Amino acid sequence: MSTPFGVDLGNNNTVIACARNRGIDIIVNEVSNRSTPSLIGFGSRNRFIGETGKNQQTSNLKNTVDNLKRILGLNFKDPDFEIEQKYFSAPLIENKDGGISAKIRFLGEEQEFTSTQLAAMYINKIKDITYKETKGNITDICLSVPVWYTEKQRRAAADACRIAGLNPVRIVNEVTAAAVGYGVFKAGDLPEEKPKTVAFVDIGHSSLQVSIAAVKKGELKILGSAYDKHFGGRDFDYAIANHFADEFIGKYKINVRENPKAFYRLLAAAEKLKKVLSANTQAPINVESIMNDIDVSSSLTRADLEEFVQPLLERVHIPIETALKDAALSNSDIDSIEVIGGCTRVPALKAKLSEIFGKQLSFTLNQDEAISRGNAFICAMHSPTLRVRPFKFEDFNPYSVSYFWDKEEEDEDHLEVFPRGGLFPSTKIITLYRKGDFEVEAKYTNREELPKGTESTLVKWVIKGVVPNEGESSIPVKLKLRNDPSGFYTIESAHTVEEKLVKELVEPKEGEEVDEDAEPEYREVKKLVKKDDLTIIAQTSALTDESREKLTEKENSLVMEDKLVADTEDRKNALEEYIYELRGKLDEQYKDFASDEEKSKLSDMLMKTEDWLYEDGFDSTKAKYIAKYEELASIGNIIRGRYLAKEEEKKQALRQKQEASQAAAMAEKLAAARQANKDKPEEKTEEKAEEKAEDIEMQE
Known part of the structure; x- marks a missing residue:
């Protein structure tokens, strides 16, 4: 039996949750931490993943890759990558497929690993941590991804899971997973009829995401979602680090930006200072021998920090307003604002969110673990051996998708099948008249909705086996189109139909008397019935089976080496x-x-x-x-x-001596008891004698 587990793949740290013991448990790693650093270090003989990678990151900066989910499934020439590059210490290059690879020194030579391989390495480590903690069969995973992930990035996430030897039962949006956890574990506070409208705000290490949901007992619908890809805790860290970098130029005559290791150490100190300022109005910063054997120290007030990050705070309202617009709601319609993500501990950010919504914020969910708990429950829902409370949820489709085909007898050569703002999973059936084998493409309908640089074509399918009936130029083909639970666009089935005469039972009219002894009447009618199942060959952005098998073998060999x-x-x-x-x-x-x-x-x-x-x-x-x-x-x-x-x-x-001593002591007690019994007056009542005998027996 597989143990269902959910993974919140964070940009800085990852949290694992597992469905067991009639509940959801957070899995601790090898050093008993409830979260694991999301990075991979490469050494001369082996890899350092998670905690071990973090411990040696300073000394192995150029061979350590972090920010894994920011490059997963991304093209090297994507405009987003221009922004992301500054956050990486390892050199990143364009691979033969146009994607991103890390070029590092490993096992004594220069090697390249794609973003999918890197994610698979890390997920494999997460799988190992879960196995060692649960001793269970770890095969099924529910992995959460940012709401702004495209089809290509979602498929890359699924490929990474498969390379790690896992079956991704569902790829789910991060905020949706947290909302599912809220709907399941806060069920006692939810209405049964009219849904409660809840805004979920997640501000993590690298991004801000907002979802507006309608929640009631056993059911959840995401009404609107929006995001800011480049707003998170790391932006606060860089604001602090850059302030001190400028200060140290004048104060110590050093420029830490010229030394990657020095700037990384300053960045780590800035992150600690940010956390201290969340609870204090002032905090010191000290870094020993930051560069050129110079020790640096300074301090920062919370007011100064709020001044540095003011440009960031002025952007918070944009995704919130977009999500509310998609949901066709206003601030007054929101019943509760649930806030998660480590960055939401910053007081200025909490104050800004409360100001935007005009209401008090709610922190009933665990800020760090809510997403992973929701993922674990979703994975358990897919388990054939576990029983979980019924819960239905539908997500918000952020991009409109149309299906295209070659025009023949139809009036149109495409159809918008899954509009923006629709809910998924969703299924649509269309009928096309075809003369023979044909192709279908799924494309994003409106390029202006997409993140810059996103490829418009999602998937191509070749439909084979179309044979018109004799004497006819074409035949109707029914296609079952699906936006599946993981957000993938598919053609689930395809078959030809033909018109046939079939017998249909004649139903009595309303109010008409029926003779029970009479034979049932049938009539012949023309109906379209299934003729032949067709072959569907999909060309997706996912890895081919052959490529995935090679990468799986490579990963297994690296695991054995480690x-x-x-x-x-x-x-x-x-x-x-x-x-x-x-x-x-x-x-x-x-x-x-x-x-x-x-x-x-x-x-x-x-x-x-x-x-x-x-x-x-x-x-x-x-x-x-x-x-x-x-x-x-x-x-x-x-x-x-x-x-x-x-x-x-x-x-x-010693045992023999102790036993002899105990025996001697017991004999002495018995002898004393007998002597005491002889000295008693004979007129003692029989009852008292019995009581004394009981007392002696107790002593024995």
Whole structure:
């Protein structure tokens, strides 16, 4: 049985939730943190993903890739990438498919990894964390993505999951996932008839997203969504860091922007200062040896920070107003404003949101974990083995999509099938008259709705097997078009139909008497009935099966390499620990259990092994570390065995002594009791004698 789990792939940190124990649990990582840094570092022998990557990011800046979801499925020439480049320390290049790849030094050579591969590496690590925590079968995942992700980016996210060996049961919008969690876990506060109108505002590390939802018990509809792609916590961090960078030029005569490592360390300090200012009106900043062996220090007030970020705060109202417009609502129609995302802890931002809506904000959802909890519930909904409370939800379609085909007998050669503002999942059926095999394309209808640089064509399909009836020039073809739960546009089925005479039961008219003994009447009518199923060949932006299999094999081989390096390091550490432990015990605990010859021989072996470990064996193989360990243990275990045998003898002797002492004490008590009984007057009542006997028995 698969354990359903949901992943909130954050730009800075990722949170994992799992459906188990009749509820939703947050999964902690290897260092017991409830969130995991979203980055990958590449070393000379292995990868450092998550916590280990964060720990060595400063020293391995050029070979560490973060901001993973900002480049997933993005084209290198996309206008958005021009903005994103400044946030990356690793060099990014254009790959053969026009996408983005990271060029890093790994395993002693220059290597390139696509954005999809990088996301798959990280998701695979998340899968491993979940498996180690739950010990369950981890196969199904619900992954959340930003509402502004296009079809291509959504398919890249699904590909990343599959490369990591997971089945993406649903790709869901981040704010929608949080809204689902609200609808499910706050059900006791929701109405059953008229829906409650809730605005969900998510401001995370890199983006601001707003969704207006109608929520009632067991049901949710997203009425409008909007976003600002370049508004988040990192923008606040950069505002603080740039302020101090300018200050340090005059104060310390250094320009930290010229040194990537120095600026990264300043950025990390700025993030900590931002968090302190969320609870305090003033905070210091100190960075030791930031560059040229210079220590820097300064301070910042909350008022100064609010001044730096004023241009950002002046943009907050735009996506909120857009979402309200899409939902055809005003501020007065909003019943509650639920705020999530780490950046919403900034006091000035909270005040601005409250001012825009003209109402108090609500923080009933966990700001960091709401999305992952919603994802886990959605994944559980798709599980064939788990029962969850019924909950229906529909999302908002942000872009209008039309289907195009070659014009033959139809009046039109395209149709807007899924308009902007419609709800999905959604299914439409259209009929075309075709002479033979044909092609269909799905395209975004209005380019002005799209983020700049977005390709207009989503998917192409080739429909094969169309054969008109004899004597006819064309045949009706029915296409089942679908905007599926993950937001993908598909042709779910296609078949030809033909007109046939079929018998249809004649129903009695209303009020007409029916003779129950009479035979039922039938009439022949012409109807379109299914003739042949057609073959559908899709050409999507997703990876081909062959390409995905190759990348999966590559990822599996890298996982094995990482495991081998980790196991080798463990064996090396075990050998080093055994050398010091055995040497110490040989002079203390084991000194009476080894002959002088054994001590001399073992000491010599320990010395030689230690010298080898720090010289030729510093970067050796797992097998050699094991062999060296077993060589020392072959003598060490004999001496240890003698010591343990003697300790067991001591324990046995001590137990026997304690048992003898206890027996003597018991005999003494019994003797004293008998003597006391003899000294009692004979006129004691029988009842009192019985009471004394009971007392003696208790003493025994």
